[in-house]
Amino acid sequence: MNQQLPNTRGITLHQMEVFEAVARHGSYTKAAEELYLTQPTVSIQVKQLAKTIGLPLFETVSKKLYLTRAGEALLTTCRQVLGQLSTLDEALVAFQGLEQGIVKVATVETGKTALVQQLKPFMDRYPGLELSMHIGDHHQLLERLQNNEDDIYFFSLPPALNGIEVLPCIDVPLHIVAHQQHPLAGQAVVTPQQLTQESWILNEPGSASRQMLEDFFTAQAIEVRRRLEMSSSEAIKASIRAGLGIAVLPASELSRTDLETDLAILPIAEFSLRKQWHLVYLKGKCLSPGAAVFLDYVRNGFSAKI
Numbered sequence: 001m002n003q004q005l006p007n008t009r010g011i012t013l014h015q016m017e018v019f020e021a022v023a024r025h026g027s028y029t030k031a032a033e034e035l036y037l038t039q040p041t042v043s044i045q046v047k048q049l050a051k052t053i054g055l056p057l058f059e060t061v062s063k064k065l066y067l068t069r070a071g072e073a074l075l076t077t078c079r080q081v082l083g084q085l086s087t088l089d090e091a092l093v094a095f096q097g098l099e100q101g102i103v104k105v106a107t108v109e110t111g112k113t114a115l116v117q118q119l120k121p122f123m124d125r126y127p128g129l130e131l132s133m134h135i136g137d138h139h140q141l142l143e144r145l146q147n148n149e150d151d152i153y154f155f156s157l158p159p160a161l162n163g164i165e166v167l168p169c170i171d172v173p174l175h176i177v178a179h180q181q182h183p184l185a186g187q188a189v190v191t192p193q194q195l196t197q198e199s200w201i202l203n204e205p206g207s208a209s210r211q212m213l214e215d216f217f218t219a220q221a222i223e224v225r226r227r228l229e230m231s232s233s234e235a236i237k238a239s240i241r242a243g244l245g246i247a248v249l250p251a252s253e254l255s256r257t258d259l260e261t262d263l264a265i266l267p268i269a270e271f272s273l274r275k276q277w278h279l280v281y282l283k284g285k286c287l288s289p290g291a292a293v294f295l296d297y298v299r300n301g302f303s304a305k306i
Contacts, residue, residue, distance in 0.1 A: 008052075013082075016082060017035065017082065020075065021034050046058070057074060087288045102131075105154070106141050108154065112133070112135050115170070122297050129290045145280065152279055154277055155278050156209065164280055164281065165280065167279040169278065169279045174274065176248050177246060185264040187266075192220040196224055199227035201229075201247040202226055202247070203248070279298050
């Protein structure tokens with residue numbers, strides 16, 4: 001008995017868009033909100049798509065929506081097709097002599113300020129381009145990279161993955177920061193050994209700042225008290241202000257107001273660490289014209305140091 005082949009040529013672009021949104025959100029309701037459709041309409045589109053293919057695309061376990069193996073395969077293809085169409089749209093605009101489109105950029109939370117500080121000349125030069133910026137932690141960006149959700153990613157500690165291009169682009173000094181009323185803030189020089197008595201507010205595991213700080217502790221043969229762990233620079237600064245400890249922060253995250261009001265950079269002996277940001281994108285990715293322009297700008301226009 002011959003098995004009927006799936007009728008993939010009957011799939012519509014609209015069904016692809018709806019299916020991709022449901023898969024990304026893991027929710028029919030959220031997909032409907034994003035696409036400005038009703039929830040029943042979204043559900044019907046997915047059911048018709050599954051009927052066309054002849055295989056279930058989702059399964060519900062404990063009220064959570066999961067992709068089947070067929071759904072996973074279809075999602076990969078949908079993202080490729082929709083991505084290529086988006087690239088085509090921007091290429092056609094570029095052929096008309098217009099520099100327009102959306103560049104999707106993702107950065108870890110502690111890198112947003114360093115990145116934003118570099119963007120104004122680019123935005124002034126290309127007023128037709130729009131930047132859509134996603135901000136998340138290291139693990140969220142890694143997942144987005146693996147799912148090919150954005151054009152370009154900014155990591156302080158680039159992932160050890162095959163199939164990616166890595167370009168060093170921004171160099172930022174790191175400082176150990178305390179409240180201005182902290183006893184160490186009034187000293188001319190603070191020795192590494194004095195840091196062992198302090199409570200530390202650390203960045204999330206996987207961040208370059210934390211790794212560099214841990215390496216510094218190891219090189220100085222010291223152990224410190226780890227008090228809090230946070231992924232947000234603003235939360236770290238708030239914790240310092242609350243007297244919960246000291247922390248390491250990139251210079252780009254310390255404003256003049258911070259240092260004039262209640263935060264202080266500690267003068268640590270033998271501490272001269274610099275954090276380098278890296279632009280990361282998928283090797284072989286067909287960049288949209290806007291993303292290609294942004295990549296060239298990063299290569300040639302970003303300031304080497306902050």
